[in-house]
Amino acid sequence: MxxxxxxxxxxxxxxxxxxxxxxxxxxxxxxxxxxxxxxxxxxxxxxxxxxxxxxxxxxxxxxxxxxxxxxxxxxxxxxxxxxxxxxxxxxxxxxxxxxxxxxxxxxxxxxxxxxxxxxxxxxxxxxxxxxxxxxxxxxxxxxxLYPPGRSSRDEGARDGDDDDARGGRRARGGSSPTPAAPSSSSSASAVSGASVRAGAAAAFVSAYPWIHAGWEAxxxxxxxxxxxxxxxxxxxxxxxxxxxxxxxxxxxxxxxxxxxxxxxxxxxxxxxxxxxxxxxxxxxxxxxxxxxxxxxxxxxxxxAVVGFKLLEWWYGSAEDAVFRDRSHPPPPPPPRTAPHPRARCVVPRDPALCPLCRRRCSQPAVVRTSGWVFCHPCVVDEVRRFGRCPVTLAAAAEGDVVRLFSE
Ligand SMILES: [Zn+2]
Incomplete structure (x- = not known):
């Protein structure tokens, strides 16, 4: 050896x-x-x-x-x-x-x-x-793309929410939904395209673990x-x-x-x-x-690697010291303000989804004046343009958007 x-x-x-x-x-x-x-x-x-x-x-x-x-x-x-x-x-x-x-x-x-x-x-x-x-x-x-459960659940949640979306707001960058009133030939081709995609996805899901295991072997x-x-x-x-x-x-x-x-x-x-x-x-x-x-x-x-690893260790140990004392349970979050009737977006049923892009929140951020959580890039754009929380229309400045870290 x-x-x-x-x-x-x-x-x-x-x-x-x-x-x-x-x-x-x-x-x-x-x-x-x-x-x-x-x-x-x-x-x-x-x-x-x-x-x-x-x-x-x-x-x-x-x-x-x-x-x-x-x-x-x-x-x-x-x-x-x-x-x-x-x-x-x-x-x-x-x-x-x-x-x-x-x-x-x-x-x-x-x-x-x-x-x-x-x-x-x-x-x-x-x-x-x-x-x-x-x-x-x-x-x-x-x-x-794997595990498939996560993406299909997201898709399902997105589709379900899209159905009852009043403004017809589309998911940004996602696969475009089927048009509302297609002709019979285009609907048939859309169905066959969807079945081909579903078949390819199923084949990938069943083959990928074997390919992965083979590569590791x-x-x-x-x-x-x-x-x-x-x-x-x-x-x-x-x-x-x-x-x-x-x-x-x-x-x-x-x-x-x-x-x-x-x-x-x-x-x-x-x-x-x-x-x-x-x-x-x-x-x-x-x-x-x-x-x-x-x-x-x-x-x-x-x-840069050494410097940032050092910073991570330094702040990580400080964070540990803060969270070590668990004698008091963390206080519950404040209740979120109710959505405004003229809200700029429809609130999805799944609280893990961003009301703006209707996907799972990436880099979640809270608007401090309303308590609603969005993806950071989505909400920063909105607040910059309109100066309000898109759900409650409460006045908000860019400084009121605060990133959340779960890990
Ligand atoms: Zn978003």
Whole structure:
């Protein structure tokens, strides 16, 4: 079992690989925490939180693309001194697998050529970035569709409320409801479309647990083989790309830095000798500033993770101290003011749904002057535009909208 570093072995240990795998989720948790804190002061930030998965995937796409452009590994691998190498199939790759290891630093003298020949190519870099960013994103989206009970209940509640909605207010961004008076042919096609969708949803619901379990079994099998020194990688996606993660030797790190520096210098020189004086003056400075920002972005992100984890721990422990004393039960919430007859929206029967968008409240916020709860982005818009609670029409300013945190 590989739990500690063997002298001269380039195979990463179990702990290095686990730390590498955990880094990006920790980074996301820290960024989301900081954005939530910022959203308290700047409600516009909640728009980013509404599309949290997409925003984080875009950020990671940029970060990982830069990481693969300047090194042979992802952000997390680079921080732990690891890099990717052609693990199978490539020139000399099978021999390395047969030896049970990939590369040993002792091979440096005669192996520099072999190391260079097994550096990952442009296609493998591109595929690595796409897999690193796309796979977690796709998994998150599929997980959000499951369990089915939650979404179907929401749909049912929304449809039921829509039926008795006086204003015919439609769910924002949701699937559009069937038109009120369709012709017979369009109603038939709508019914067949709905049955196809229902069939696809049922197939997904029955197949997804098996796909999920199958994937987890493959991951477990790869880890087990890696720990028993039978496999070259712990990750099935790396195995599919015929790559493996290895520890970078000091000479490789130096060579990589020299390579990046020379590539950057040649780019700066090209701009300096441009015929346009504007490019000659602005180009090199802008390029150097860009390189500086990219080089320090990784360090900045890591500092953000550590800083916000520290804040979370600090405020978490303070919160614990507040809630430890449970000798008195919490007081009941004040009664909500009754809806106004000319309310701007119809109150749904399910109190968990937002009266404005008629979906389950995301980032719930209460209007202090009325006691009604909505999604934060929905109600902030309303209060800004009309200066009133949409249900009770009680006067409310933006400062009267207060976010609620349940966890
Ligand atoms: Zn809402």
């Amino acid at each position: 590989q739990f500690q570093v063997d002298a001269g072995d380039s195979r990463p240990t179990f702990f290095e690989l686990v730390a590498t795998d955990r880094l990006v989720p920790s980074l996301r948790a820290a960024l989301v925490y900081s954005l939530r804190t910022l959203a308290e002061r700047r409600p516009g930030v909640t728009r980013i939180l509404d599309h949290e998965a997409e925003a984080f995937a875009l950020l990671m796409l940029l970060v990982e693309a830069h990481s693969f452009a300047t090194s042979d590994g992802s952000l997390a691998e680079g921080l732990y001194g690891l890099q990717r190498r052609g693990g199978r199939g490539g020139r000399g790759g099978r021999a390395a697998v047969a030896r049970g290891g990939l590369l040993r630093s002792g091979d440096d003298d005669g192996g520099n050529g072999a190391r260079r020949s097994r550096r990952i190519g442009g296609k493998q870099r591109l595929l690595s970035v796409l897999v690193l960013v796309g796979l977690p994103y796709a998994r998150e989206k599929l997980d959000a 493959v991951v477990f099998w790869c880890w087990l083989r890696y720990l028993l020194k039978d496999g070259t990688t712990h990750d099935p996606s790396l195995a599919t790309l015929r790559l493996a993660v290895v520890r970078a030797s000091p000479s490789e790190v130096t060579a990589r830095r020299a390579r990046v520096e020379s590539a950057r210098a040649s780019r700066v020189n090209r701009l300096s000798s441009s015929p346009s004086w504007m490019t000659r003056v602005v180009g090199p400075t802008a390029l150097r500033a860009g390189h500086f920002a990219l080089d320090h972005a990784q360090g900045g992100l890591m500092a």
